[in-house]
Amino acid sequence: MEDTALIASIAQGDRNALATLYTRHAPWLQVRLRRRCADDDVVAEALQETFVAAWRGAGRWRGDGDVAAWLWGIAVRRLVDLVAKRPRHRSLAGVPDPVVASAEEQVLLGVEYADVATALNRLSPDLIAVVQATVLDGLTTREAARLLRIPQGTVKTRMARARMLLREALS
Amino acid sequence: MTDIQLTTVGKSYGRRRVLAGITLDVGTGVLGLLGPNGAGKTTLLRVLATVALPDTGRVELLGRDPRDPSARAAIRRRLGYVPQQTGFPSGFTTFEYVDYVAILKEMTDRRARHDEVRRVLDVVGLAGMARRRVWRLSGGMKRRLVIAQALLGDPRLMILDEPTVGLDPEQRLRFRDTISALAEDRCVVVSTHQTEDVTAFCPRVVVLHEGGIRFDGSPRLLAATATGRVWRSDRRDPGARLAWRTGDGTLRQVGSPPPGAELVEPSAEDGYLLLVGEAETDAVPEAGT
Amino acid sequence: MTGWHTDEDWLAAYARGGLDRVRAASVEQHLIGCATCRAAVAPHADAALLARAWTGTVDVLDRLRTSPFERLLTVLGLSPSAARLATGASAARRAWVVGCVLVAAFAIVARDMDGRAATWFLTVAPLAPLTGVALAYGPGVFAMHEVVAAAPYPRLRLVLLRCLPVLPTTALLLVVGGLVLPGTAGAGLWLLPGLALATLGMVLERVVGVRAAVAGLAGLWMCGVASARITTGSVLGAFSPAVQVASSVIVVGTVVVALVGARRIRGVR
Numbered sequence: 001m002e003d004t005a006l007i008a009s010i011a012q013g014d015r016n017a018l019a020t021l022y023t024r025h026a027p028w029l030q031v032r033l034r035r036r037c038a039d040d041d042v043v044a045e046a047l048q049e050t051f052v053a054a055w056r057g058a059g060r061w062r063g064d065g066d067v068a069a070w071l072w073g074i075a076v077r078r079l080v081d082l083v084a085k086r087p088r089h090r091s092l093a094g095v096p097d098p099v100v101a102s103a104e105e106q107v108l109l110g111v112e113y114a115d116v117a118t119a120l121n122r123l124s125p126d127l128i129a130v131v132q133a134t135v136l137d138g139l140t141t142r143e144a145a146r147l148l149r150i151p152q153g154t155v156k157t158r159m160a161r162a163r164m165l166l167r168e169a170l171s
Numbered sequence: 172m173t174d175i176q177l178t179t180v181g182k183s184y185g186r187r188r189v190l191a192g193i194t195l196d197v198g199t200g201v202l203g204l205l206g207p208n209g210a211g212k213t214t215l216l217r218v219l220a221t222v223a224l225p226d227t228g229r230v231e232l233l234g235r236d237p238r239d240p241s242a243r244a245a246i247r248r249r250l251g252y253v254p255q256q257t258g259f260p261s262g263f264t265t266f267e268y269v270d271y272v273a274i275l276k277e278m279t280d281r282r283a284r285h286d287e288v289r290r291v292l293d294v295v296g297l298a299g300m301a302r303r304r305v306w307r308l309s310g311g312m313k314r315r316l317v318i319a320q321a322l323l324g325d326p327r328l329m330i331l332d333e334p335t336v337g338l339d340p341e342q343r344l345r346f347r348d349t350i351s352a353l354a355e356d357r358c359v360v361v362s363t364h365q366t367e368d369v370t371a372f373c374p375r376v377v378v379l380h381e382g383g384i385r386f387d388g389s390p391r392l393l394a395a396t397a398t399g400r401v402w403r404s405d406r407r408d409p410g411a412r413l414a415w416r417t418g419d420g421t422l423r424q425v426g427s428p429p430p431g432a433e434l435v436e437p438s439a440e441d442g443y444l445l446l447v448g449e450a451e452t453d454a455v456p457e458a459g460t
Numbered sequence: 461m462t463g464w465h466t467d468e469d470w471l472a473a474y475a476r477g478g479l480d481r482v483r484a485a486s487v488e489q490h491l492i493g494c495a496t497c498r499a500a501v502a503p504h505a506d507a508a509l510l511a512r513a514w515t516g517t518v519d520v521l522d523r524l525r526t527s528p529f530e531r532l533l534t535v536l537g538l539s540p541s542a543a544r545l546a547t548g549a550s551a552a553r554r555a556w557v558v559g560c561v562l563v564a565a566f567a568i569v570a571r572d573m574d575g576r577a578a579t580w581f582l583t584v585a586p587l588a589p590l591t592g593v594a595l596a597y598g599p600g601v602f603a604m605h606e607v608v609a610a611a612p613y614p615r616l617r618l619v620l621l622r623c624l625p626v627l628p629t630t631a632l633l634l635v636v637g638g639l640v641l642p643g644t645a646g647a648g649l650w651l652l653p654g655l656a657l658a659t660l661g662m663v664l665e666r667v668v669g670v671r672a673a674v675a676g677l678a679g680l681w682m683c684g685v686a687s688a689r690i691t692t693g694s695v696l697g698a699f700s701p702a703v704q705v706a707s708s709v710i711v712v713g714t715v716v717v718a719l720v721g722a723r724r725i726r727g728v729r
Binding site for chain 3: 220221222244245247248250252254256257258259260270271272274275276277278279281282284317320330
């Protein structure tokens with residue numbers, strides 16, 4: 001069954017459809033969440049809340065866009081909320097990933113992939129974390145601030161700094 | 172084992188005698204209850220479901236007397252009941268409706284109860300409708316929902332009052348399948364208007380008429396009661412109490428055949444028609460067209 | 461999708477957290493749009509963690525929709541299923557409204573009662589709200605009556621449970637209504653003994669069973685009416701301010717004790 005058909009069944013209250021959606025999407029979501037949070041309890045909870053939200057929100061699904069992207073959008077925000085709630089929680093696992101959207105843009109603009117990689121890899125972990133949260137995961141400044149446990153202002157300044165460094169490295 | 176034992180059970184509403192001394196023993200298997208409107212079927216089934224108590228006679232259900240409150244609760248714990256008419260509180264979803272009945276059936280453990288609710292919804296093919304409001308369901312779905320609640324907790328005794336009303340042909344077949352499977356190891360009493368329901372899945376048929384039992388036996392035996400009273404001809408004969416044109420163009424007639432008539436194999440329906448003597452309705456329905 | 465798929469080694473490395481940032485980002489971007497690669501990365505997920513999250517999901521979904529009143533009843537110490545039965549009434553709006561109307565009508569009639577007729581009427585007064593609620597869930601009014609009638613749940617207990625949403629609502633409505641229509645607030649007071657009876661009934665029911673609880677309380681009340689008649693010369697003594705206060709104390713007291721008890725149990729956990 002197509003993902004969109006599954007969502008329609010879920011909206012009607014079909015538990016089996018939710019189970020199918022879970023088997024299909026939970027594994028990759030878990031892998032991806034784990035790259036952002038080393039705490040298995042938090043990942044499990046985020047995953048659980050994601051599918052609870054999918055169950056409740058299925059009725060509002062408008063049928064546009066990708067189910068996978070929709071689920072990831074929920075999952076990463078749940079993760080942000082959970083991380084923000086845990087006082088002694090380690091913030092992001094130290095493997096921040098960089099800027100794909102802009103990397104792809106740069107490739108399109110004729111910049112060598114290696115240059116982008118080098119430029120990105122040269123950024124400090126703090127800056128990369130900000131770039132990842134805002135650009136790759138599509139979080140707002142406020143959400144990124146909660147996830148990284150830094151003030152919103154810091155997110156903005158780090159983002160500006162990362163942008164500047166990248167522009168310098170690629171020009 | 173005898174699950175239902177009725178001894179000269181009688182019940183009246185005002186001056187109207189609805190049940191006139193019913194004596195009946197029922198064990199494992201499906202019993203089909205046939206009878207015209209007002210024959211007392213629903214009253215009898217309400218007695219069997221412990222919802223009504225008889226005025227006279229003795230009732231024993233699952234070896235207990237339903238007059239005794241604690242015995243009544245014990246019977247109800249092992250009883251599934253589909254009333255002829257029942258409404259639905261408007262605010263409930265399909266799941267909540269069955270869950271509400273499950274609580275009333277004393278299933279206190281939430282997880283086990285919810286598993287059970289989902290199981291019975293699945294049996295009647297409503298698993299995909301769990302979150303739909305009951306008032307939005309079609310007539311057939313509502314009927315299936317009532318059947319679902321009767322399946323809760325794997326009851327030993329099932330009392331079904333016209334459960335197939337409102338079901339489409341495919342759902343009726345599915346229902347027969349479900350009930351036949353259930354009746355392997357429990358006692359099921361089904362009332363119906365439809366003789367074909369009875370011949371299809373009831374090894375035992377009871378015909379109720381004017382508060383009394385007119386027939387008790389297999390559908391084959393019911394058909395046999397009409398032996399020599401069903402014939403075929405081109406014209407309506409004066410001895411026919413009922414006649415209708417069949418697919419092959421001839422008239423199938425039930426009643427007192429003229430000498431030398433071409434007799435045909437009677438069906439359970441013929442037997443039933445003769446028993447309840449619906450001669451006064453002399454209409455000639457055009458069947459098989 | 462595109463026909464191009466992520467290399468199995470990349471996926472494995474990505475799942476381990478080993479892939480460098482740029483490649484990992486590229487894999488993630490691809491996963492969003494590619495069902496094949498999402499399936500290919502699945503074996504690298506932690507099966508135990510997946511199972512745990514699924515159990516958790518099912519548990520949350522099983523909690524169903526609960527109204528605030530239902531949650532309050534659970535906090536007060538009712539079992540979740542009993543709270544469900546009490547407030548299942550909210551789904552059975554018609555029965556609930558009929559119950560409120562019957563009870564309110566009783567209260568307003570009771571307020572204007574006087575003379576000899578009042579004697580018998582008031583003797584059964586606190587039972588009247590219970591009867592009103594029972595009627596509201598009777599055949600012809602409560603849609604599910606026939607199904608409920610064949611269920612083993614103790615009938616009297618069900619009536620008490622159903623009183624829980626009806627009585628306070630009606631009392632509150634009458635008191636609020638009293639601000640608009642003078643005199644109806646007084647009618648609300650007539651419900652207090654009935655409410656106290658229902659509340660006490662719920663408590664005693666756990667100890668002595670529901671029949672004994674209701675019968676005992678009804679008996680006590682009738683003794684109270686009789687003694688009021690002897691001492692003050694009028695059954696209205698049974699509805700004196702002192703009785704109203706006592707009833708309020710019983711209702712509020714039971715609620716507070718239940719709340720404290722619930723908190724203590726939670727604290728122990």
